[in-house]
Amino acid sequence: MMSRKLSYLALAFTSIVVTSACSEKDDHDTTDADFNSAIIFNDYGTYGRTVYFKDINDELWCYYDLMTISNPETVTLTLSSPIKGSCSTNQDLTTVSYDLTIVGESRSDNKETHITTIIEDDIRYRGVYSAGVYQQTSEVNNPLIFFKPFNSDVLVSLRLIKKNEELFANHVFFSDYIMPSPTELQARVDRGNVQTIEEAEELYAVFMILEGYLDHMRYQEPYPVTETDYFPHSVVNRHNIYTDYAYQKLSPSEGDPYPLNQIRVE
């Protein structure tokens, strides 16, 4: 289910590779594609795009998707609540932002920049975007992932291809960081994963939730859910680069760090 075919991506992005941005450089060691100090992507800034998906009734929804890379150590991803039909900032939109820690950068054979990331804590910022003004609200803990810390056995690649002033990228979501590998998950299920009473009690509680959660991801068709920060799960093949939805570079300000109204609506 989770496997991805890089060869497929290579075919899809042949034309993009040719015009890959010259502002990217490759001046450090890249011996380990996952962990290294190479600074490959350095066109820092905030990028935004709109992404569309259909729900189980075949109705179209849209949300705003922003990515902020200000330094070689952190990525901030921001999502708006989904809007039925076309994206618009003529209404109040709730947002959720979360920080990813960069552990390495590498360049794939097809010139994709891979930024490997982890989440060190469940740090998410909620906000409201209203009439061109962003206001951060108090953080609300996600009851689904109360069992911090995040799975330290997971890192997630943010795959970027730059073309002119636009970026194409896969969609990374915070729940990716609690995802056990398929073999690990199966092993946990097979053996019950209990060594002590304390662990058994804890894991029992966790996996009753996690199993249901994964089932939801596996079998449900796309649909918007009331918990708006879950909805990207509904986007089919979200780990593939969205060729139809490019990021454009934005001009944020101190008072408007996530300028949704600058994003071109597809």
Place this chain on the structure above:
Amino acid sequence: MSAKLLCVTSLVFNTASADPIYAEDFDAALPPVPDTVDGTSVIGTWLLTFTDLATYEATDTDGNKSVALVKAVGRVYSLVQPKATYDVESQEYIYDYSRPQPLRLSCLPFDDEDGTPDTPDTWENSYESHNSYYNPSTGVEKPTGTLSVTFNGDGTVQGEGSYTQHPAGFSGRFLRDNLISHTLTFSGIKISDTPSIADNDDFDTTINAPCFGAIQLKKKRQNITATSTEILPSYWLESNKQTLTPPYFDNYDFYAEVFSAKEGRTYIHRLTLK
């Protein structure tokens, strides 16, 4: 491999030391297996002596690397417990002594930085524990280490593992020490047939932890070596606590005193084999 096992076995059966073992001698031979234990069963409490050699690396923003080598030598008490299954209907745990669980090694110095081991559900006298990490956006699962453990059927055990970099050992991209790799070797003896520290008639103890002991760490960076002694698990020294009496082992026994300035009290971590 067989020569190595013979060598370790001969060390294990050396005559017990009459003097307490302090940090500088943590690699001394263990006492013999007590006559009271059933060496044919792996389930019980074990005393291990281990050595771990680790490499850390920090990189500055110009790409210059700084390497630190850490040698950890120590002793820990560890458990092999039976499989416990929670029965939802009776709300009780059912123990299966035919299905031992792997040694509890969570207090070892680099264990938290290796990721979660994937251990087999069933084994008899040996097992391999594998570590890896997973990238859901590429679907790639990358192995990072294997620990091989062999129980000899006579109350002795050997283990050997090597590990490469894992997300759990990541501290920071620049100017922070990241664990790059380490190798662990240990040998041990069984000291009790009961797989518990606190609930064990063989022990007189103040301790309730499945893995504990002490290590001496030698950290070398650019020809400068720093030596320290720590008790395990590391949380015993959290929150402004300091060691009053350095940890020591005496035959099968352990002792350390830790003072908490914040709480104004002394913690005694003591285990005595009756």
